[in-house]
Amino acid sequence: MSVSKSSLILRRVTESRLFFPFVALALILLFDLVTVPGFFRIYTREGNLYGNLIDILRNGSTVSLLAIGMTLVIATRGVDLSVGAVMAIAASVAALLMNPYVLAKELPPHIMKFMTDPHFTYQPLWVVILVTLIVAAICGLWNGILVAYGKIQPMIATLILMIAGRGIAQLITNGVRIQIFYEPYAFIGQGWIVLPFSLYLVAIVFAVAWLLTRRTAIGMFIESVGTNSRSSFYSGIDEKKIKLLAYTFCGLCAGIAGLVESANIKTSDAFNMGQTKELDAILAVVIGGTLMSGGRFSLLASIVGAWVIQAITTSMYAIGVPAFALQAIKGVVVILVILLYSEQVRNLVQRLTVQKGA
Amino acid sequence: MRARILYVVLAVCLLVGLVGCGGKKSTAPACRPNCTYKDMVVGFLQTGSEGGWRAANSASFRETAEQLGITLKFYDSQNDLARQVAGFHQFIQDPEVNVIILAALETTGWEEVLKEAQEAGKIVVLEDRRIDAPPELYATYIGSDFAEEGRKAADEMCRLLEGSEKKNVWELVGNVGSSAAKDRGQGFRERMGQCGIQITKSQTGNWSITEGKQVTEAWLKETTDVQGIFAQNDEMGLGAIEALKEAGLKPGVDVKIVSVDATAGAFKAMLAGELNVTVECNPLLAPQVYEAALKALNGEQLPKWVPSQEGVFRADMPNLKEIAESRKY
Numbered sequence: 118m119s120v121s122k123s124s125l126i127l128r129r130v131t132e133s134r135l136f137f138p139f140v141a142l143a144l145i146l147l148f149d150l151v152t153v154p155g156f157f158r159i160y161t162r163e164g165n166l167y168g169n170l171i172d173i174l175r176n177g178s179t180v181s182l183l184a185i186g187m188t189l190v191i192a193t194r195g196v197d198l199s200v201g202a203v204m205a206i207a208a209s210v211a212a213l214l215m216n217p218y219v220l221a222k223e224l225p226p227h228i229m230k231f232m233t234d235p236h237f238t239y240q241p242l243w244v245v246i247l248v249t250l251i252v253a254a255i256c257g258l259w260n261g262i263l264v265a266y267g268k269i270q271p272m273i274a275t276l277i278l279m280i281a282g283r284g285i286a287q288l289i290t291n292g293v294r295i296q297i298f299y300e301p302y303a304f305i306g307q308g309w310i311v312l313p314f315s316l317y318l319v320a321i322v323f324a325v326a327w328l329l330t331r332r333t334a335i336g337m338f339i340e341s342v343g344t345n346s347r348s349s350f351y352s353g354i355d356e357k358k359i360k361l362l363a364y365t366f367c368g369l370c371a372g373i374a375g376l377v378e379s380a381n382i383k384t385s386d387a388f389n390m391g392q393t394k395e396l397d398a399i400l401a402v403v404i405g406g407t408l409m410s411g412g413r414f415s416l417l418a419s420i421v422g423a424w425v426i427q428a429i430t431t432s433m434y435a436i437g438v439p440a441f442a443l444q445a446i447k448g449v450v451v452i453l454v455i456l457l458y459s460e461q462v463r464n465l466v467q468r469l470t471v472q473k474g475a
Numbered sequence: 476m477r478a479r480i481l482y483v484v485l486a487v488c489l490l491v492g493l494v495g496c497g498g499k500k501s502t503a504p505a506c507r508p509n510c511t512y513k514d515m516v517v518g519f520l521q522t523g524s525e526g527g528w529r530a531a532n533s534a535s536f537r538e539t540a541e542q543l544g545i546t547l548k549f550y551d552s553q554n555d556l557a558r559q560v561a562g563f564h565q566f567i568q569d570p571e572v573n574v575i576i577l578a579a580l581e582t583t584g585w586e587e588v589l590k591e592a593q594e595a596g597k598i599v600v601l602e603d604r605r606i607d608a609p610p611e612l613y614a615t616y617i618g619s620d621f622a623e624e625g626r627k628a629a630d631e632m633c634r635l636l637e638g639s640e641k642k643n644v645w646e647l648v649g650n651v652g653s654s655a656a657k658d659r660g661q662g663f664r665e666r667m668g669q670c671g672i673q674i675t676k677s678q679t680g681n682w683s684i685t686e687g688k689q690v691t692e693a694w695l696k697e698t699t700d701v702q703g704i705f706a707q708n709d710e711m712g713l714g715a716i717e718a719l720k721e722a723g724l725k726p727g728v729d730v731k732i733v734s735v736d737a738t739a740g741a742f743k744a745m746l747a748g749e750l751n752v753t754v755e756c757n758p759l760l761a762p763q764v765y766e767a768a769l770k771a772l773n774g775e776q777l778p779k780w781v782p783s784q785e786g787v788f789r790a791d792m793p794n795l796k797e798i799a800e801s802r803k804y
Contacts, residue, residue, distance in 0.1 A: 153697075155696075155697065156696075158696075162723060167696075167722075168696060169693065169696045172689075172692055172693065172696065176689055176692075287524065292524065292530045293530075294740065296740060296743060307717070307721065378685065381685070381688070381717075382684040382685055382688060382713075382714065382717065383717065384684065384713075384740070386683070386684060386685075386710075388524075389682075389683045389684070389685070389710075392683075430689070431689070431693055434678060434689065434690050434693035434694070435693050435696070435697060437676065437678075439677075440648050440651050440677065440678050440679035441651045441652070441679075443651075443678075443679060
């Protein structure tokens with residue numbers, strides 16, 4: 118009796134959506150354990166935790182944030198390629214609100230002095246954050262309108278903002294890279310309260326998304342739109358509004374990611390900010406087991422997917438892979454991770470667990 | 476016999492020189508040899524926008540043309556090779572244009588258009604980006620000597636680490652395969668042996684702040700036995716500075732940092748005492764390029780490569796603040 122009960126638990130674990138992302142993460146970390154001495158060392162400084170593992174969590178937070186929004190979009194059978202560009206727009210807006218003087222050619226000396234003052238900001242912090250997030254949400258809304266009401270294919274619709282967005286970001290800052298000196302803002306990306314502050318942001322965004330989708334019917338609506346839009350139409354679900362919501366939320370997540378990233382590097386780097394991050398976010402969702410064809414999704418699994426990607430990168434740096442081999446090896450590892458999801462491997466795992474139970 | 480005739484014709488052509496050959500129209504500009512900047516009509520093929528350096532580069536060409544009275548036709552290739560080649564053809568066919576300045580997007584495949592340009596009597600000057608083409612097809616190339624920048628960086632690092640017992644240096648490399656990354660790394664290695672510097676770690680940061688920071692962060696978890704960081708551009712240097720600060724080290728003091736480019740961000744970091752040296756990679760090439768183009772227009776032969784004039788800026792310069800304020804990028 119007790120044997121079958123434990124086998125039941127084992128099966129529930131292996132069939133969980135979180136199982137494979139965690140296995141992938143565990144395998145990568147196991148590899149580090151063997152090859153990099155001291156990889157798991159975590160130490161405290163001034164009461165805060167530091168170490169490679171913390172780095173993975175922290176540097177993965179940008180992609181985690183993007184992946185949360187991306188999960189909802191992909192679940193509606195869509196995709197959002199513009200998140201990297203929206204990050205750049207958000208960073209530019211935030212930097213400009215804090216320090217609009219950089220765009221002026223000639224400045225009176227008393228303002229010059231302010232510009233590098235860590236306590237100076239033109240607009241208060243809450244205005245900076247609020248306006249930035251509103252702008253990001255509008256970007257998402259724009260994508261949503263094109264997809265839901267314009268009936269444009271998601272990849273094409275969001276490609277528009279992906280290309281134009283970076284240009285817009287550069288227009289906002291007039292092609293200049295604005296440095297950020299304001300310390301309270303930098304805290305968003307660099308601050309620590311025992312753990313890195315950006316991790317708390319990920320937790321909050323995750324909690325909001327989880328409550329929104331799992332404590333209301335919205336999550337079910339999203340899955341039904343992604344699985345079969347026609348039948349969901351006949352059951353009275355307003356597909357357009359659901360899509361609009363998903364894309365807007367995705368834009369909002371990208372805006373938060375832009376805040377975190379720009380605060381982390383303390384500049385608005387419109388040209389480089391978020392480059393190819395949209396691909397990382399999509400990969401994170403896929404590693405998390407959500408299908409590109411939409412339908413069922415798991416937010417937590419996507420976040421774990423983001424950590425898998427970051428764990429690969431951080432491990433490469435720690436192992437000391439030569440620069441020219443970096444991309445290729447990353448590609449190989451990603452293939453191996455994706456292979457874990459194949460039918461064959463799933464069946465194998467299932468057979469093993471059944472055998473054990475028998 | 477036919478070959479003979481051909482040789483004779485060729486020899487005559489060579490004698491006549493640039494005036495031209497066969498039925499083709501004259502290729503020498505009308506104003507030669509007394510051309511001035513006022514006679515110059517320049518078609519400038521820029522790569523596209525990519526950041527602060529490129530913006531300063533474009534601005535330099537616009538402003539200098541205005542000052543010298545040169546007519547400038549600016550063409551933005553938007554980082555698209557096909558567009559750039561189309562722009563080149565446009566300038567070849569434009570009867571007003573007598574000088575074409577090219578910041579090439581690709582290193583190969585320019586022979587055909589360069590020949591066309593030569594036949595149409597246009598002077599071609601290469602700016603910033605070198606190409607693989609027979610040198611007789613263009614007047615000259617003006618751009619940075621990336622290897623020299625690397626050598627200067629190594630010399631500066633030697634100076635900074637003088638008296639230091641250990642000389643372990645970490646290197647943040649630019650985009651793998653780019654000529655700037657290759658040559659800067661090579662130049663640095665040529666000189667670093669003179670004072671016993673050892674590169675203990677080297678990784679790409681893809682020219683970006685974020686990756687420069689992440690790479691340095693990962694290394695710092697393993698060891699803090701590092702005396703210097705050589706960042707192949709300012710951005711990666713700024714990333715390393717942030718990583719060092721978070722690890723509780725004093726950038727510029729505990730770990731000496733040398734970067735390349737001399738952008739505004741680097742000057743701010745130097746004024747804050749966090750960056751030690753930045754080696755200039757000058758984007759303000761226009762005065763040198765226009766001068767060379769004018770000489771070529773007047774029939775003068777030029778060396779095929781004129782290195783741009785570049786300096787070194789140190790954090791301990793007494794007039795650093797004034798220099799920083801007078802900089803354009």
